[in-house]
Amino acid sequence: MGEGLDFAVKYPFSSAAKEILKSDGFSNITDEVVELAVNKIIDSLAGKSRKRIYISGAGEKEDLLAYVTARIILGYLRNRYITNKFAVNESKKVHSYLNEESGETVDRVAEELGIKTKVNDGMLLVPLPVFLKFTPRSPHYHLINRCITNGFVQIEKQEKKRMIEEAVRKHLERVPLVKKPPQKIISAAKKIINELPKQEIQATAELEDSHPPCIAELIDAVKKHQNLSHPARFCLAVYLIGIGLSDDKIIRFYSNLPDFSEKITRYQVEHARKRGYSVPSCSTIVSYGLCRANCGIRNPLNWHKGRRK
Ligand code: SF4
Structure with a gap:
């Protein structure tokens, strides 16, 4: 065990x-477990990741139950x-654990999430659909920069861990709806809402103006957290x-x-x-899969020129 x-x-x-x-059931969701779950969620809001040191198996089991309880609280809260x-924080934690694991354990975790790889002539290969599903949408992972053979994409070991992180994040972003939880879950949810500074949408007056459909969708996505x-971040x-x-x-x-990281965003x-990067043309935005209409303006910034006429 x-x-x-x-x-x-x-x-x-x-x-x-x-x-x-399954073998333990949920009867062990004690007040301590609920408190741990609340702390996990509050930590994630602050971007803090704690690795607990366990003195006994009981502590580990408590932590496991706290994870499930946190998911129940989130399912009740339905706050995106x-x-x-929570999903970002927990997935990063998984990535840090993977950095300390053997290759077999990394494979085991990957397979749990549907990331099955194979090694051919010393190359680590992943099926193309899996690569597309679980890689972050950054230029580093563009297919144009990749070696593809017979429907498999070559990746590095570290990239496999990054794919696992992405798969965990996606998994955690989908929480089952919890409609009538026990009272202690309702109280925990209230505690989270009460103890936190109000999560206001950080918007600016200029963003209430009219924007082309591609940009309007990105602005909306940011407002919805x-x-x-x-x-998409770059274009916006x-x-x-x-x-x-x-x-x-x-x-x-x-x-x-x-x-969000203020340091990285500011940089x-x-x-x-400083570099004077310009807004990508509509054809480039189409290639990113972010175009949402046929505005006939060649560049999103021309939206404003057209409207001023
Ligand atoms: S045509 Fe250009 S401005 Fe309009 S939605 Fe597409 S990318 Fe955006």
């Missing part, structure tokens, strides 16, 4: 974890911002620079993103401004 429990507590979405929980923050792909940032927003306003708006926005 010890080794199985170690694995389950690090990878609580695994079948090993489900097996342990909190859920996405959804994750944006790398190209250079567009916002283009319509005259200051770096501080852009950074404040981006703070709605669940994986990227200042870098884009």
Whole structure:
């Protein structure tokens, strides 16, 4: 049980974890477990990741139950911002565990999530649909930069771990709806809402203006605290620079993103401004899969020129 429990507590979405929980049932959701679950959620909102040191198997089991309880609380809360923050934090934690694991354990976790790879002539290969499903949308993962053979894409070991992180994040962003939970879950949900500073949407007046459909959708996604792909973040940032927003306003708006980091965002926005990056053309935005209409304006910024006439 010890080794199985170690694995389950690090990878609580695994079948090993489900097996342990099935045999134990949920009768052990004590007040301490609920408190741990609340702390997990609050930590994720602050971007904090704690690795507990367990003195006994009981502590590990408690942590595993706290993970499930946190998911129940999130299912009851139905707050996309909190859920996405939790998903980002927990998936990063999984990535850090994977960095300390053997190749076999990484394979085991990957397979749990539907990421089956094979090695051919020393190359690590993943089926193309799996690659497309679980890679972050950053230029680094564009197929144009990849070696593809017979429907398999070559990846590096570290990229496999990044794919696992992405798969965990996607899994955690889908929480089952919990309609009538026990009273202690309702109280825990209230505690989270009460103890947190109100999660206001960080918007700016300029963003209430009219924008082309592709940009309007990205603005809407940020307001709803959804994750944006790398190209989407870039397009939106250079567009916002283009319509005259200051770096501080852009950074404040981006703070709605669940994986927001002020340091990284500030660097990227200042870098884009310094380099004078322009808004990608509509044809480039089409190639990113972000175009939403046929506006006939060649570049999203022309939306405003057209409207002023
Ligand atoms: S045509 Fe251009 S401006 Fe219009 S939605 Fe597509 S990319 Fe955006």
